[in-house]
Amino acid sequence: MIACRYLLELSEAETAQVLAIAAGTVKSRLSRGLRRLRADLATLPAHHHEEVQ
Amino acid sequence: MRVDQVDDEQLVAALRRAGRALPGASADLGAGVLHGLRSAPRRPRPRRRAIAVVVAVGACLLMAAGAVEVLVPGVNLWSRPPAAQAPSTPLAVDAAFLGTRVTLADARERAGFRVRVPSLPELGSPQVHLAGEGAGSRVSLLYGATADLPALPRTPVGLFITQFRGDVDPALLTKVAGGAQVTDVTVADGQGWWIEGVHEVGYLAPDGSVAIEPSRFANNTLLWTRDGVTLRLESAATLDRAVAVAGSLHTRD
Numbered sequence: 076m077i078a079c080r081y082l083l084e085l086s087e088a089e090t091a092q093v094l095a096i097a098a099g100t101v102k103s104r105l106s107r108g109l110r111r112l113r114a115d116l117a118t119l120p121a122h123h124h125e126e127v128q
Numbered sequence: 129m130r131v132d133q134v135d136d137e138q139l140v141a142a143l144r145r146a147g148r149a150l151p152g153a154s155a156d157l158g159a160g161v162l163h164g165l166r167s168a169p170r171r172p173r174p175r176r177r178a179i180a181v182v183v184a185v186g187a188c189l190l191m192a193a194g195a196v197e198v199l200v201p202g203v204n205l206w207s208r209p210p211a212a213q214a215p216s217t218p219l220a221v222d223a224a225f226l227g228t229r230v231t232l233a234d235a236r237e238r239a240g241f242r243v244r245v246p247s248l249p250e251l252g253s254p255q256v257h258l259a260g261e262g263a264g265s266r267v268s269l270l271y272g273a274t275a276d277l278p279a280l281p282r283t284p285v286g287l288f289i290t291q292f293r294g295d296v297d298p299a300l301l302t303k304v305a306g307g308a309q310v311t312d313v314t315v316a317d318g319q320g321w322w323i324e325g326v327h328e329v330g331y332l333a334p335d336g337s338v339a340i341e342p343s344r345f346a347n348n349t350l351l352w353t354r355d356g357v358t359l360r361l362e363s364a365a366t367l368d369r370a371v372a373v374a375g376s377l378h379t380r381d
Contacts, residue, residue, distance in 0.1 A: 081143035109136050 076101070077108045226268045227259025234258065239265045241293045241357045244377040250274065251287065251373075266292040278364040287373065288362040294353075313350070313367065316375045320352035322367050350374055 079090040091098040240263035254269035273279035273286030309324040
């Protein structure tokens, strides 16, 4: 979901088509995906948590 | 701002920048994936295939970005350059990756596909490993080094053959190969690919789940599919020798 929507920059409709899910499901799953990614980032070793732009 | 303090908008912006900056990514990569999906002939499991393509591309991009340290085994394939720093410990045989050591007969009975082995006596008998059961299983054959099959880095292994149920998408393979050179070759009268250079390969399992398959030996790889099974041969041998070994593979002793 994250890869489709943000890395490949597909639209929500295209993401729904590619993943064969309802368009309305895309937003909710994206939200969950970002939350999970953020949680994963938080578990990275301390040296990854340097200042970023 | 610290990495662990970014908000959604900043995280999304970072993901988009990462997607555009990665090797193998282009402005029309997403459009290309969509076009490929739309123009591809219908298959029995269109949703699974679509997800396979997306996960394969996405995993490649995420990994190359260093955002998520995941590797993926199964239907589709991606590849990326490995981490710059080589492991300091010998790799010999990673049992966790290869699964359980079994006899060839066991592997043939328990794998969800017809297991192929080389018919070249000079190779000797393989050390056989089985990971998983049934359709999602993976069978690995390891042969010791010989004069024309030099030992793979940090191992006594001269030839490493992995096989599992799944397909390879050629367009996707060349698109996401990272820094590795991918060449179309003929293997046993069929299509195959020779991947030169250090790389890693990942797959999506036939059941749609994401699993891990790191490249253990980081060497030249011959890749091909037969009867719905993907075969991967890693060695330090020449292309001709690898193709000869691949051509000798058969399903029964």
